[in-house]
Amino acid sequence: xxxxxxxxxxxxxxxxxxxxxxxxxxxxxxxxxxxxxxxxxxxxxxxxxxxxxxxxxxxxxxxxxxxxxxxxxxxxxxxxxxxxxxxxxxxxxxxxxxxxxxxxxxxxxxxxxxxxxxxxxxxxxxxxxxxxxxxxxxxxxxxxxxxxxxxxxxxxxxxxxxxxxxxxxxxxxxxxxxxxxxxxxxxxxxxxxxxxxxxxxxxxxxxxxxxxxxxxxxxxxxxxxxxxxxxxxxxxxxxxxxxxxxxxxxxxxxxxxxxxxxxxxxxxxxxxxxxxxxxxxxxxxxxxxxxxxxxxxxxxxxxxxxxxxxxxxxxxxxxxxxxxxxxxxxxxxxxxxxxxxxxxxxxxxxxxxxxxxxxxxxxxxxxxxxxxxxxxxxxxxxxxxxxxxxxxxxxxxxxxxxxxxxxxxxxxxxxxxxxxxxxxxxxxxxxxxxxxx
Ligand SMILES: Cc1ncc(COP(=O)(O)O)c(C=O)c1O
Numbered sequence: 504x505x506x507x508x509x510x511x512x513x514x515x516x517x518x519x520x521x522x523x524x525x526x527x528x529x530x531x532x533x534x535x536x537x538x539x540x541x542x543x544x545x546x547x548x549x550x551x552x553x554x555x556x557x558x559x560x561x562x563x564x565x566x567x568x569x570x571x572x573x574x575x576x577x578x579x580x581x582x583x584x585x586x587x588x589x590x591x592x593x594x595x596x597x598x599x600x601x602x603x604x605x606x607x608x609x610x611x612x613x614x615x616x617x618x619x620x621x622x623x624x625x626x627x628x629x630x631x632x633x634x635x636x637x638x639x640x641x642x643x644x645x646x647x648x649x650x651x652x653x654x655x656x657x658x659x660x661x662x663x664x665x666x667x668x669x670x671x672x673x674x675x676x677x678x679x680x681x682x683x684x685x686x687x688x689x690x691x692x693x694x695x696x697x698x699x700x701x702x703x704x705x706x707x708x709x710x711x712x713x714x715x716x717x718x719x720x721x722x723x724x725x726x727x728x729x730x731x732x733x734x735x736x737x738x739x740x741x742x743x744x745x746x747x748x749x750x751x752x753x754x755x756x757x758x759x760x761x762x763x764x765x766x767x768x769x770x771x772x773x774x775x776x777x778x779x780x781x782x783x784x785x786x787x788x789x790x791x792x793x794x795x796x797x798x799x800x801x802x803x804x805x806x807x808x809x810x811x812x813x814x815x816x817x818x819x820x821x822x823x824x825x826x827x828x829x830x831x832x833x834x835x836x837x838x839x840x841x842x843x844x845x846x847x848x849x850x851x852x853x854x855x856x857x858x859x860x861x862x863x864x865x866x867x868x869x870x871x872x873x874x875x876x877x878x879x880x881x882x883x884x885x886x887x888x889x890x891x892x893x894x895x896x897x898x899x900x901x902x903x904x905x906x907x908x909x910x911x912x913x914x915x916x917x918x919x920x921x922x923x924x925x926x927x928x929x930x931x932x933x934x935x936x937x938x939x940x
Pocket of ligand 1: 765
C-alpha cells in the first residue's frame with residue numbers, strides 16, 4: 504500500500520508500510536536542506552535565520568553558567584515542573600510587559616523553544632483535515648508542524664501592513680461555505696518571517712474582532728518583536744485580547760537559541776491542556792536552561808544587550824537594502840522595521856527554486872519562496888536573511904545574487920525570443936526547459 508502523499512514504487516526502508524499516516528506530512532524543509540551547503544565558508548549565506556550569537560559577550564554567558572552550577576547545581580540538573588520554573592516564568596512576564604502584555608505566571612507554559620509550543624498547540628487543537636489560516640507567505644517551521652498533524656493550511660494575502668482583513672473575511676466565508684472547520688489563525692505580527700512586514704495596529708484590532716466573531720483561536724507568534732530598528736512595533740494583540748489568543752514567545756532571538764527556551768501564554772483552560780501535553784512530550788522543559796536564563800536575566804543588562812542586537816541587525820538590514828538598491832534596482836522587496844528578513848520578488852518568469860543551484864555555484868545561498876507556502880506558491884520569491892553575515896558579506900552576497908538573477912533573465916529572454924510560440928508567460932507556469940537547467 505502506498506502512503507498518502509508519498510511516491511509509490513519500491514522503498515528500501517523495511518518499515519515503510521508501518522509508518523503512521525501523519526508521517527506523510529514530514530519532509531525536510533528547504534531551510535534545513537540548505538544548511539549543509541550554506542555553511543561552507545566561501546558561500547555567503549543569506550538563507551538561514553540564525554541569530555548572531557557571537558555578539559553576546561562570553562562572560563555574560565559563562566558567568567551565568569558558573570553561578571548556576573555553583574549555587575544551584577543539584578536543582579538545575581534535576582527534572583522540573585512540566586510548566587517551567589516559577590522564576591523563569593516571572594521573568595517571562597517582565598519581558599512580555601515591554602510589549603503591553605499583562606498576565607499571571609500561572610498562565611505561562613515554558614517550552615523547548617517556541618517551536619515546541621507550536622507543536623503542543625497543534626497537538627491539542629488539530630484533527631486531520633482541520634483548517635489553519637496563515638499569512639501568505641508564512642513561517643516554514645509552523646507550516647511543517649501543521650502538516651504533521653494533517654491539517655490544511657489556507658493562506659491569506661498580505662501587503663506592507665500585514666494580513667488584509669477583507670481577505671481574511673473572504674477566506675473564512677469561502678471555507679465555511681465548503682463546510683470546512685477552521686481551528687486556528689496563525690499570525691506573526693512583528694517583522695514577519697519570511698516577509699519582514701508588521702501588522703498595523705488598526706488591523707490587529709480588526710483581525711481580533713473577526714476571529715472573535717467566527718470563534719477562531721489566534722496563535723500570535725512573536726519571536727522578533729523586541730528586535731525593532733526604527734520604532735517599536737505596535738503592542739501585542741494579546742495586550743487587548745486574552746481569551747481568544749495563545750501568545751508564543753522565545754529567548755532564541757533576544758538571547759540564544761541554544762538554550763531552547765520559549766513559552767506560551769494561554770487562556771486558563773488551554774494552559775491546562777498545554778501543560779499535560781508538555782509533560783507527555785518532554786516531562787519537563789530543561790531545568791538547566793531555565794536556570795541559566797533566569798541567572799542571565801537577573802544579573803545582566805539584558806535590555807541593553809537587546810539594544811546592542813538591534814543596532815547590529817539594523818546595520819545589516821541597511822547594508823542589505825543599500826545593496827539591493829545598487830545591484831537589483833529593477834526588483835521589488837519589503838523594507839523591514841525589525842527582525843531578520845527581506846522578501847524579494849523576482850520577475851514572474853524566474854523560478855527561485857530552480858535558480859538556487861546556480862546561485863550556490865556563484866557562492867551565495869538564499870531560501871526559495873516556495874518553502875513558505877503550503878500551496879506551491881512563492882516560485883518567484885526569495886527570502887533574504889540579513890541576521891548572520893556581516894555588512895560587507897551581505898553586500899557581496901547580494902552582488903553575487905544579482906549576477907545569477909541577471910544571467911538567468913538574459914538566458915530566459917534569449918530563449919523566449921527564439922521560441923515565442925511555446926513559452927507561456929502566465930504566472931507560475933514557466934519552468935526553465937531541461938537544456939538550460
Ligand atoms: C516565526 C517563528 N516562530 C517560531 C520560531 C521557533 O523559534 P524557537 O523554537 O527557537 O523559539 C522561529 C524560528 O526561527 C520563527 O521564525
